[in-house]
Amino acid sequence: MTHLDTELQILKSETISMWELVILQMRKTREAFLQLDKDLAREVIMNEKRVNSYELKIDRDCEHIFALFNPVAVDLRFVLAVLKTNNNLERTGDIAEGIAKFIINAGEPFDQNLLKSARVIEMFDVGIEMLSDVLNAFENEDTALARSVFKKDENLDEINVKANSVVGNYIANNIDRIDESLYILSTIRKLERVGDQAKNIAEEIIFYIEAKVLKHRSQP
Amino acid sequence: MAGTILKAKNFNAFFGQNQVLKNINLDIMRNDVVAVMGPSGCGKTTFIRCINRMHELTPDATAEGEILVDDKNVYKMNLIVLRRKIGMVFQRPNPFPTMSIYQNAIAGYLLNGIKLTKSKKDEVVETSLKRVALWDEVKDSLHKKGTFLSGGQQQRLCIARAISLNPEILLLDEPTSALDPISTSKIEELIYELKKNYTIIIVTHNMQQAGRISDKTAFFYLGEVLEYNVTKEIFTNPKHEKTQNYITGHFG
Amino acid sequence: MTIEYRNIRNKLFKGIVIILTVICTLPLLLVLYRITKEGISAINWDFFVNLPKPVGEKGGGIANALVGSGLIILMASVFAIPLGISIGIYLSEFKKTKLAYFTLLSVDVLQGIPSIVIGIIIYLWVVKTMGHFSAVSGSIALSMMMLPAIIKSTEETLKLIPDTLKEASLSLGVPYYRTILKVILPAGITGILSGVILSVARVAGETAPLLFTAFGNPFMNTNITKPMSSLPSIIFNYAISPYEDWHKLAWGASFMLIAIILVLNIITKIAQRKWRVQF
Numbered sequence: 001m002t003h004l005d006t007e008l009q010i011l012k013s014e015t016i017s018m019w020e021l022v023i024l025q026m027r028k029t030r031e032a033f034l035q036l037d038k039d040l041a042r043e044v045i046m047n048e049k050r051v052n053s054y055e056l057k058i059d060r061d062c063e064h065i066f067a068l069f070n071p072v073a074v075d076l077r078f079v080l081a082v083l084k085t086n087n088n089l090e091r092t093g094d095i096a097e098g099i100a101k102f103i104i105n106a107g108e109p110f111d112q113n114l115l116k117s118a119r120v121i122e123m124f125d126v127g128i129e130m131l132s133d134v135l136n137a138f139e140n141e142d143t144a145l146a147r148s149v150f151k152k153d154e155n156l157d158e159i160n161v162k163a164n165s166v167v168g169n170y171i172a173n174n175i176d177r178i179d180e181s182l183y184i185l186s187t188i189r190k191l192e193r194v195g196d197q198a199k200n201i202a203e204e205i206i207f208y209i210e211a212k213v214l215k216h217r218s219q220p
Numbered sequence: 221m222a223g224t225i226l227k228a229k230n231f232n233a234f235f236g237q238n239q240v241l242k243n244i245n246l247d248i249m250r251n252d253v254v255a256v257m258g259p260s261g262c263g264k265t266t267f268i269r270c271i272n273r274m275h276e277l278t279p280d281a282t283a284e285g286e287i288l289v290d291d292k293n294v295y296k297m298n299l300i301v302l303r304r305k306i307g308m309v310f311q312r313p314n315p316f317p318t319m320s321i322y323q324n325a326i327a328g329y330l331l332n333g334i335k336l337t338k339s340k341k342d343e344v345v346e347t348s349l350k351r352v353a354l355w356d357e358v359k360d361s362l363h364k365k366g367t368f369l370s371g372g373q374q375q376r377l378c379i380a381r382a383i384s385l386n387p388e389i390l391l392l393d394e395p396t397s398a399l400d401p402i403s404t405s406k407i408e409e410l411i412y413e414l415k416k417n418y419t420i421i422i423v424t425h426n427m428q429q430a431g432r433i434s435d436k437t438a439f440f441y442l443g444e445v446l447e448y449n450v451t452k453e454i455f456t457n458p459k460h461e462k463t464q465n466y467i468t469g470h471f472g
Numbered sequence: 473m474t475i476e477y478r479n480i481r482n483k484l485f486k487g488i489v490i491i492l493t494v495i496c497t498l499p500l501l502l503v504l505y506r507i508t509k510e511g512i513s514a515i516n517w518d519f520f521v522n523l524p525k526p527v528g529e530k531g532g533g534i535a536n537a538l539v540g541s542g543l544i545i546l547m548a549s550v551f552a553i554p555l556g557i558s559i560g561i562y563l564s565e566f567k568k569t570k571l572a573y574f575t576l577l578s579v580d581v582l583q584g585i586p587s588i589v590i591g592i593i594i595y596l597w598v599v600k601t602m603g604h605f606s607a608v609s610g611s612i613a614l615s616m617m618m619l620p621a622i623i624k625s626t627e628e629t630l631k632l633i634p635d636t637l638k639e640a641s642l643s644l645g646v647p648y649y650r651t652i653l654k655v656i657l658p659a660g661i662t663g664i665l666s667g668v669i670l671s672v673a674r675v676a677g678e679t680a681p682l683l684f685t686a687f688g689n690p691f692m693n694t695n696i697t698k699p700m701s702s703l704p705s706i707i708f709n710y711a712i713s714p715y716e717d718w719h720k721l722a723w724g725a726s727f728m729l730i731a732i733i734l735v736l737n738i739i740t741k742i743a744q745r746k747w748r749v750q751f
Contacts, residue, residue: 002405002409003408003409003412003432003433004432063456064452064455064456067431067452067455067456068431068432068451068452068455069428069431069432070428070431272643274639274642274643277639277642279568299645300645300647301645302645303642303643303644303645304644304645306643307643307644308639308643310636310639310640311636312634312636314634314636314637314639314640316637316640316641316655316659317637317659317749318655318658318659318661327641327644328644328645328646330654331641331644331646331651331654331655332644332645332646332647332650333650378640381640381644382643385644385645
């Protein structure tokens with residue numbers, strides 16, 4: 001194993017640690033959202049600092065690898081992919097933090113019926129699953145698994161599109177719960193973004209392993 | 221084992237009237253790999269040749285100031301003791317042409333007249349050649365001449381020769397400048413391995429090489445140390461404009 | 473100037489060079505041919521083992537001259553080789569000193585001194601002092617003639633050895649004198665040896681200095697303080713004698729001398745090829 005390989009290995013395991021932290025943040029947010037557990041939400045907000053410091057660390061490590069080792073070919077694509085993935089993960093962390101803030105601001109527990117009809121928890125689950133899938137794809141260099149998340153993202157988009165009318169109807173019937181409904185709608189919007197981030201990461205993984213650019217194409 | 225192993229204090233070196241090193245102050249930590257970089261004629265090679273006092277071999281060459289190795293001034297040490305403490309590898313591979321690979325690996329003992337038993341010799345040869353990752357390639361031809369090997373192998377043999385005496389510091393004077401890329405990367409990997417046991421000071425013209433293998437980098441310019449810092453810093457955020465120009469290739 | 477004209481000039485020039493080269497080699501071949509033709513018939517068993525016999529007796533040989541030449545040259549080598557190599561080392565190691573400059577100058581001058589002059593000098597210094605001719609004085613004269621070649625070839629050979637080799641040894645903490653003896657000399661040994669062999673070949677045929685020193689001796693002698701016979705002196709003495717038999721022996725001795733020189737040259741070439749040291 002060359003010196004560069006060692007450095008890349010370290011970079012990879014750091015990225016995976018950050019990734020696991022972000023997934024954990026999403027899981028905790030889901031729990032907090034379900035139970036309206038404000039303490040847990042605060043914990044998520046606190047932990048966002050750790051995600052940010054991971055981002056800075058990985059950025060600096062990538063910079064050093066570029067400066068000191070001048071990686072080429074697959075090594076170069078790997079570091080580029082990590083650099084972008086890093087960015088996407090940090091955004092995902094921000095999303096978790098954002099939802100956690102809604103939880104703290106929300107007055108009373110969310111209406112379980114609305115959560116069910118707007119399929120919010122399902123979105124949480126799909127989003128977390130996508131993040132885990134791309135993580136596995138990244139760890140095992142599995143492009144088939146990476147491609148599988150595109151399908152799941154369509155699922156999220158569909159829920160997101162339908163959410164408008166579901167929440168709209170709910171507001172019409174429960175005028176006194178507008179605040180709560182809007183929090184839920186915003187959460188849905190944010191969760192849809194989680195899917196986009198995971199999809200971007202999947203594209204980066206495919207770029208790094210297969211050297212194929214999938215960005216800005218209609219059908220991957 | 222940590223701590224400063226080598227310290228240069230107000231060190232100056234001359235060739236006749238010509239001052240090639242100006243007031244060098246440098247601290248080198250044990251088990252660090254220090255790259256010495258800079259444009260041609262900036263005194264890099266002179267600096268490392270002063271450490272084991274090869275500088276004074278040149279007629280008219282003089283030096284003043286102090287270089288301390290383990291807190292002892294090299295200019296007050298016994299030359300032979302000093303040079304056994306500090307191994308050196310040169311720009312061109314230079315195995316002794318009249319000696320076999322085996323003899324080259326223990327040349328330090330043979331030439332110094334240090335008697336070893338047969339089994340001790342075998343042991344020294346095997347461990348030094350294994351350390352430089354040459355053992356597997358040459359173990360069946362130990363009694364062929366050292367010059368029979370390829371350039372990269374010869375250079376690794378020379379490194380083995382230098383480390384067989386168990387020096388504390390290894391001076392490498394552009395050790396890969398005469399080698400092809402594959403041999404070069406082998407030597408670089410080797411340096412990365414060797415830093416566990418030795419302090420390494422390497423002169424290099426190759427910036428990428430300095431980046432890849434060193435912990436710290438000293439940038440020499442016109443006989444002075446302009447910048448001495450952690451390599452990562454030098455390569456991402458050099459403090460001195462000249463350093464920046466040099467590493468970005470905008471020199472001149 | 474047309475291309476054809478230039479081509480013709482080219483060919484003409486090449487032709488002239490070839491013809492001149494052939495003309496140069498021709499005398500050598502003629503000499504070899506003549507000596508071989510005349511000398512080979514003189515060579516037989518008696519020629520090697522017998523002493524010269526008085527005129528008219530058959531079966532005279534040159535055993536005393538062969539032994540004498542061998543002894544004189546051996547002794548000359550013993551004097552000249554250590555001295556020559558030492559001076560050669562000094563010259564290549566300290567080329568910039570004043571002493572080296574004057575030594576080099578002296579060596580060049582010594583090389584140019586005619587052999588007969590060296591003979592006279594040794595005659596004055598050694599033969600006169602000892603009071604009689606002797607083999608050892610011949611050896612001293614020959615060693616003086618060998619010195620320049622040995623010094624020069626040692627110096628030239630050592631100059632070609634890369635400095636990095638010396639530095640490699642010094643950087644291992646090897647003292648200077650050991651570096652010279654164990655690294656530099658072995659690396660240059662082929663060149664030095666061929667210089668030595670060639671210098672032996674050169675003095676093997678020297679006649680003039682021996683006439684004043686070793687003189688010659690019709691009997692077998694191995695006492696180095698007494699006059700001794702040698703191949704060149706026997707050739708000289710027999711060739712100028714009026715007897716047909718002795719002329720025959722002179723041809724034979726000439727042939728032997730040439731053969732020895734030839735063999736020495738061939739040995740040098742083979743040694744250079746076989747023990748070539750690659751840096």
